[in-house]
Amino acid sequence: MKRKLSILLSLVVLASMLLAACGGGATEAPAATEAPVVTEAPVATEAPVATEVPFVDHAVVTDTSYSADSCDYGGEFKSIEAVDALTVKITLCVPDPAFPSKIAFSSFAIQPSEYIEANGGNGALLEQPIGTGPYSVVAWERGSQIVFKAFPEYWGDKALVPNLVFKWGSESAQRLVEIQSGSVDGIDNVGTDDIAVVQADSNLQLKAREALNVMYFGFNTDPQVTGWDNTKNPFTDEKVRQAIAMGIDRKRIVDNFYPVGSTVADYFTPCAIPNGCVGDAWYTFDPAAAKALLAEAGYPDGFTTTIQYRDKDRSYISGQTNVATDLQAQLKENLNIDATLEVMESGAFLDAADSGQLTGMYILGWGADYPDQTNFLDYHFGAGASIQFGTKFDDLTAVLKQAASTSGDEARKPLYEQANNLVKQHVPMVPISHGASAVAYLANVTGAHTSPLGNEKFSVMDNGKDTFVWMQNGEPPSLYCADETDGEAFRACEQVTEALLSYATGGTAVEPALAESYEANADLTVWTFHLRPGVKFHDGSDFDARDVLVSLALQWDAHNALHTGNTGAFTYFSALFGAYLNAPPAQ
């Protein structure tokens, strides 16, 4: 009897709670509509009129083309047209001599239009890219490994090993043990101290990677942190930045923490890139002058700051804590600047850098995606670059814009001289090194190579077994590389998806890929790509011009419904081509 009563009671309570939940909405609704009518409505309608410009779609879209109504939006693309099933014409607003190098980058890989439209830029697209490459994704076991298998209908030379596995380990010692025990066939970034160990081991082969990168100590002149008082930020003062530039013994860092083959960076861009090191070389190390300059800027006794970094090995740095500790010691010794070290999680660190939220000095680097100055200077200091260094320098962005649309290395030289000198003057960062790094493979792997761009191609390697295992530094954030900036993701994407053009295996020369051939008009503004016939995607569908149109247009138009991905930033597109169409207004 009692039990029945209590069940009944609890049922009543449950029912009343349900009623309250549903009924509450019904009774609240009129109140909510009433209020604006009486008092809030006029305020609410006024405000948007005053601040917001009504949205005007600047994209002109037809079935076979995507164009901007004018070039006033500030970016480089004018239109993308699918002329016929196998011809794509891209028209630019300004001449771009580096266009083939840029469009070959893995961010601009082509995926089936139907697949992208079906997934809306999310979901499966992030984990299961469908490309035309030599390998297709079988499964991504998050936190453990990515499994690929050879694509039997690949248009080019088919993969030599039927299965490919990507693993990752952030510790260089762990990677070394894995390859010494033979459980993986190749490892990325052999630790600086381990290079001799690998060289001495007859079961292993060492491949040095060309130093097409830069490691730098960055400043942020305008951190985007709520409650941040930027008037107390010493780095807003150019003299402080110059003083630090003079007060750091970069040679000591390179001599001690970098493997043989690394060089002290006298320019932001390595010399192997055309016009990379023209103009004045970096400040010479002069602690006395640095101290004097710091005093002149109003900090005779130094100041306190933080050094932010992530403890991950990259091709441009190995053993970040050692480097950070040395930077800390140098700042104290030479400039009396007290810095505390702050290690951040890798993904959070990159996000914070990209969105300008780092507040102190930070250690970061850059590896070339394609061999052109625009990939270094424009990506970091150009108008379309992220706000990682804070407020942009107008003189620098203007020179870079002019240089990017000038063709011919000779013609660009004076502009890049000027740009390099401006970087030296403004010191948005202190370039430290162009770091050599090395990759190790088991001795029996044929076709083993490294790429200066970090995109090793495993389809040409053979270990005589049915599975090739590669171990890199970290797990890719996602495999939708249009919306990624992490090299760990690009290397995985490059096995699966392809762009119109590609880079030579182990090199930087641009080669035809999904486009058999291409030509440009005389002033380098209209680029016509002739697509390779008979190419199949991994899902069996045919590759055609519409796939190219959709894959590129969704990155270009920020208002495109498919302009979403892992973060939705599509950083590479705006960094390489200036701006998005329909970009949201700056705040």
Place this chain on the structure above:
Amino acid sequence: MTTLTATPPKLDSEALTLKSTSLWQITWHRLFRRKSSIVGIIILGLLVLIALTAQWIAPYSPILSMLDAKPPQDIQRRSAPCIYLLGCPKDQPQHLMGTDGNLRDEFSRMLYGARLSLMIGLSTVVFAIIIGTILGALAGYFGGWIDNLIMRVMDVLLAFPSLLLAIAIVTVLGPGLINALLAIGIVSIPAYARVMRASVLSVREMDFVSATRSLGGNTYEILFKCILPNALTPLIVQGTLGIASAILDAAALSFLGLGAQPPTPEWGSMLGAERNQVFTAPHLVFYPGLAIMLTVLSFNLIGDGLRDALDPRLVHVSS
């Protein structure tokens, strides 16, 4: 009347101190009869000696890198120990434990690390004992809702894995040695609160407490003059063992980069910074690891010894 109320508790506490002196003598005696506790005391004694004299016996600075010294001798980063007696050339700079990744003398860093580790262990445990004792005493003495409130909070704290909770606290407060100490201190409070509460519960109803109470002793007197001295023994044992686990936790936090920040010479962070050099420079991982182990071992041995020595059931058997 006033004289009457004042004297008996005084007498009582005098009797207590007399009794406890003899207890300490017995304890000391018994502690030294155990070989394992003697080993613990010797190791700890050495560590204390090192910690106290670090600045005089350390041959180099534990923090300053020798990279810019441009030495006449060619010392390398992460070079192996160089000891003249063991065959290292005499003209080489003598680094008893080699040099670390930033070219600092590992031996000097190890010496200073002892100071830091002991400081960490003692300060966190003292912090936890003070807070834990007060909470436990209040809970045990007053009972009722105060007891319930305090002990349920302690139960919640105990329900988390301690290191994980410490990591969570440090994440909120921000990495750094002081925050790590605070985190470890907070995490170890419940153990002391429980011990204290249990002792208070068992002592609370004893006759001498009732006597003090009936003679008009106030709560403060009863709690801290009558009950606390009688609850001290389990706290000491718990505290000694607690130092060991606090040092371990601090080393773990520092290893993860959440505790002592570079360039502070803390064993855990030294271990963490050079973890990738296990194969190329094993001495940089071996020595800090060994030091942590020895320190923790010494406290555990002493704690075990103390527990046996202070166990009242064993006192009568052997003395």
